[in-house]
Amino acid sequence: MTESENKGQISKSHTSGGRILKGQTLSYLADPFLGEPTAAVRHHAAGAVWIEDGRVRQVGPADEILRAVPDLPVTDYGEALIMAGFVDCHAHYPQTAIIASYGAQLLDWLQKYTYPAELRFADSAHARQAAEIYLDECLRNGTTTAAVFCTVHPQSVDSFFEAAEARGLRMVAGKVLMDRHAPPALCDDAQTAYDDSKALIARWHGRGRNLYAITPRFAPTSTPQQLEAAGALWREFPDTLVQTHLSENPSEIAWVKKLFPDCPDYLGVYEGCGLVGPGAVFGHAIHLNPREIELLRDSGAAIAHCPTSNTFIGSGLFDMQGLRDRADPVTVGLASDVGGGSSFSMFATLRTAYEVAQLRGYSLHPAKAFYLATLGSAECLRLGDRIGNLAAGYEADLVVLDLASRPLIAQRMQAVEDLWEALFVQMILADDRAVLATYAAGERVYQRAAI
């Protein structure tokens, strides 16, 4: 990398008129699941991005942009690939400390590892430190937006949004709602769930780049009254998001059937409370019946596909082809589900998404895979017109990828014949060491140390 501006540390450099990043560029023109996938992508091998006031002003061939604005500072990333920052549409920041916990499937894993970790978030100092660690790890991995579950404690949300604001990130988060089947110290009730969430919406939703998600953990840990309260709150604040879990594990599904015998199915529990619609993001959604699939599609609700979590916790194999590769697809994004998921890296998430699809006889094309990890996830969060793409007018949340970040990758890249093979090699072999730099709202917020 060469720079005509100050080198070195992560700094907030406000340059009037903007700045230019040179490198290969990758943008989406359309949803690659809806036609020939490669036609949905625009790639400039010698490209540039003009950033101004935190947004992308223009993307195109470098010579064109440099001719149009010859006096702006230029950061030349050479052969590196500049694309939208990754969008992780389902994660749990309080679970960072228990990532890679051995030997349990979902319901035992929650009791044994998750709830004990979440109890510690009654302490604001612990929450603040955890939020810093979580967000720094996101930026090291090129993830610029995540939809994040906090804990039942309102201060866990304050700590998270404060840390996100300090970094200039667009983040989605919410207080977890639970009023049964969890340790008493992690439970609220229908009224406090409503009151606390409402106060947090007033404090954080739309403040800076922060957005609020109403966050009932999942049907088994909420009474019908609490789910009703969550639905009422969403009707009051319809531009907030909703996030929860759906049909992840067979024992969980059987439990929901027992707890809500009058509901037609798992999604029907949420439907009855007004929690299904555009802006509702359902984590996992592996074991769906045809009615649920139709309802997800027709309502405009979205699924967060969490492949590393689904393999790590042993939950099942998501049906990407059935849900997405059709004329009337369900909205699907890609998610780490940290700490049920085993990696912060969207490369690891993409690799496992590919492997899970392979096990079901479907090969996930790299154009589709990278879409899911950026614009697809942004669409789930109703942010597809603001983030998730490298295009004029979009917020300048970007990642710069070194396409030869390891000796093994460098030798493999010598044999690639086109962009698709190059992207596929990255999604199978790359990790955080491929992330050269991460930008949020046009400011560099992470730069890789020399490796």
Ligand code: GUN
């Ligand atoms: N279902 C309910 N809570 C959780 C959670 O924290 N992680 C996962 N993976 N599934 C859940």
Ligand code: ZN
């Ligand atoms: Zn989850």
